[in-house]
Amino acid sequence: MQIAILLYDRFTALDAIGPYEVLSRLPGAELSFVAAEPGPITTDTRILTIAVERSLEDVPSPDVLLIPGGPGEDVLRADRVLDWVRKAHETSTWTTSVCTGSLVLARAGVLDGKRATSHWLALDRLRELGAEPVEGERIVEDGKNVTAAGVSAGIDMALHLAGRIAGEEVAQTIQLYIEYDPQPPFDAGSPAKAPADLVARTRAASRFALAR
Amino acid sequence: MQIAILLYDRFTALDAIGPYEVLSRLPGAELSFVAAEPGPITTDTRILTIAVERSLEDVPSPDVLLIPGGPGEDVLRADRVLDWVRKAHETSTWTTSVCTGSLVLARAGVLDGKRATSHWLALDRLRELGAEPVEGERIVEDGKNVTAAGVSAGIDMALHLAGRIAGEEVAQTIQLYIEYDPQPPFDAGSPAKAPADLVARTRAASRFALAR
Numbered sequence: 001m002q003i004a005i006l007l008y009d010r011f012t013a014l015d016a017i018g019p020y021e022v023l024s025r026l027p028g029a030e031l032s033f034v035a036a037e038p039g040p041i042t043t044d045t046r047i048l049t050i051a052v053e054r055s056l057e058d059v060p061s062p063d064v065l066l067i068p069g070g071p072g073e074d075v076l077r078a079d080r081v082l083d084w085v086r087k088a089h090e091t092s093t094w095t096t097s098v099c100t101g102s103l104v105l106a107r108a109g110v111l112d113g114k115r116a117t118s119h120w121l122a123l124d125r126l127r128e129l130g131a132e133p134v135e136g137e138r139i140v141e142d143g144k145n146v147t148a149a150g151v152s153a154g155i156d157m158a159l160h161l162a163g164r165i166a167g168e169e170v171a172q173t174i175q176l177y178i179e180y181d182p183q184p185p186f187d188a189g190s191p192a193k194a195p196a197d198l199v200a201r202t203r204a205a206s207r208f209a210l211a212r
Numbered sequence: 213m214q215i216a217i218l219l220y221d222r223f224t225a226l227d228a229i230g231p232y233e234v235l236s237r238l239p240g241a242e243l244s245f246v247a248a249e250p251g252p253i254t255t256d257t258r259i260l261t262i263a264v265e266r267s268l269e270d271v272p273s274p275d276v277l278l279i280p281g282g283p284g285e286d287v288l289r290a291d292r293v294l295d296w297v298r299k300a301h302e303t304s305t306w307t308t309s310v311c312t313g314s315l316v317l318a319r320a321g322v323l324d325g326k327r328a329t330s331h332w333l334a335l336d337r338l339r340e341l342g343a344e345p346v347e348g349e350r351i352v353e354d355g356k357n358v359t360a361a362g363v364s365a366g367i368d369m370a371l372h373l374a375g376r377i378a379g380e381e382v383a384q385t386i387q388l389y390i391e392y393d394p395q396p397p398f399d400a401g402s403p404a405k406a407p408a409d410l411v412a413r414t415r416a417a418s419r420f421a422l423a424r
Contacts, residue, residue: 014233014390017260021226021363024257031259040263045236047243048229049263051252099391120391138395150391151233155364160397169410172400176414178226179311179332179362181401182394183350185372188384189393198381202388 001165003031004062004088006081006104007041007052010072014151015098019066022158025174026166034059036081044070056084061091064161068154069099069119082108094161095145098154102147106131115142119150120191121206136192152189155180213377215243216274216300218293218316219253219264222284226363227310231278234370237386238378246271248293256282268296273303276373280366281311281331294320306373307357310366314359318343327354331362332403333418348404364401367392 003023005016016033024031035041035052042049065088067073076082085108089095097105102118105111106129116131117123117140123133134140138149139157148157159180163171188194194202215235217228228245236243247253247264254261277300279285288294297320301307309317314330317323318341328343329335329352335345346352350361351369360369371392375383400406406414 012233013229017225017229020260021224024259031257033260045232045243047236048232048245051261051263138393139397149393150389152367152390152392152394156395156397163397168398172398172406172410173414175396175398175400176403176406176410177362178364179401180364180394180396181350181361181405182364182392182396183368184387184392184394185351185368185375186380186384186387188387189391191388193393194384194388198384198388202385 001026001028001030001064002059002062003029003064003066004034004059005031005066005068007033007035007050007068008072008076009042010044010070011041011068012070012099012151013043013048015068015070015101015154016066018152018155019098019158021178022155022162022174023064023066025177026162027170032059036078044072056081060084060087062088063092064094064165065089065092065096067097067101067104069097069101069103069151073100073104076104077107086110093144094165096147096157096161098148098157099150102126102131103129105145105147111145111147114145115140116145116147117149118147121203136190213238213240213242213276214271214274215241215276215278216246216271217243217278217280219245219247219262219280220284220288221254222256222282223253223280224282224311224363225255225260227280227282227313227366230364230367231310231370233390234367234374234386235276235278237389238374239382244271248290256284268293272296272299274300275304276306277301277304277308279309279313279316281309281313281315281363285312285316288316289319298322305356306377308359308369308373310360310369311362314338314343315341317357317359323357323359326357327352328357328359329361330359333415348402
């Protein structure tokens with residue numbers, strides 16, 4: 001089973017690494033990071049650089065396609081990238097995203113009229129791109145599309161996918177191995193739960209590249 | 213504020229990237245990945261390679277020292293690495309670990325007689341190395357040592373640290389930004405919660421490098 005995670009300049013690391021940590025442990029999984037231009041790919045913070053060896057053409061028809069989010073998603077407009085997404089989607093079993101990765105799927109047209117999610121700051125943008133955003137859901141499955149909310153939601157999505165692909169017991173074994181029994185010290189992880197003034201300030205100060 | 217995350221061959225990616233995603237967003241943080249030999253460092257799955265630019269000597273006295281876990285921790289026995297850990301610990305504000313990273317701290321002697329945790333499969337080993345393992349706690353703080361349970365626990369620990377370093381509001385803002393409102397699809401993330409047969413089989417099949 002081929003799993004392709006698309007990396008690009010200024011992606012958000014945890015969007016990709018959370019799902020990688022889960023999905024790479026699926027029996028029979030062959031997980032690859034791919035990029036339009038293989039080589040060093042640097043994250044949004046500019047602190048972390050990942051060496052990507054495979055190009056889009058090296059993995060033309062993955063069983064699972066995953067697009068992480070990050071401020072750099074806005075530049076993923078090259079026809080070559082969007083064509084690859086469309087082609088991969090034609091034969092994929094699952095077409096998935098984390099955070100603003102769903103904006104790339106939407107831009108490629110694969111979320112037209114589909115229920116989907118994204119980072120909470122990007123739901124309006126997702127609607128403008130033709131999807132039907134769902135508020136307050138951490139994982140949205142519509143047909144073979146599975147989209148996750150912001151950044152850390154990719155871990156939950158990957159466990160959900162692991163269960164759908166390999167069964168509950170395999171997914172639980174991976175969960176136990178990565179000791180995913182989350183106990184956040186605060187309860188501010190969604191706009192519905194965080195203090196209202198903090199949500200307002202985060203919205204105002206958003207460093208997300210939501211400009212067109 | 214300097215934050216150093218020690219990488220090494222066969223570390224587990226999420227152990228490092230979870231905390232990185234939180235701590236790199238602290239105001240004034242200067243987060244570096246460091247390695248005994250800078251260059252490409254490959255994770256336990258052999259799929260993911262991170263380019264590390266800084267050596268141990270480049271960051272001799274970080275304010276926060278963080279050691280992720282992974283099967284490769286067992287080879288972190290070089291005097292040069294353990295000396296660096298000991299020296300860094302002398303002047304650090306926080307000396308921290310995720311998963312079996314605590315075994316490295318213990319081997320360096322900085323957890324002697326201290327309450328600490330590790331991956332649930334490594335608690336016995338932690339005791340043998342002189343620490344006082346605490347079962348069933350996801351984050352253990354003892355003096356300036358903060359140790360986290362397996363792999364994904366580093367996210368919780370980093371938010372806890374963020375709160376201690378910069379206050380609750382900053383930590384909550386980061387939590388909201390990375391949308392850390394975990395909703396695992398299964399409840400099998402600790403040996404106390406997973407089905408007993410699954411825990412037994414995972415223990416038996418453990419790929420952790422716990423051999424001496």
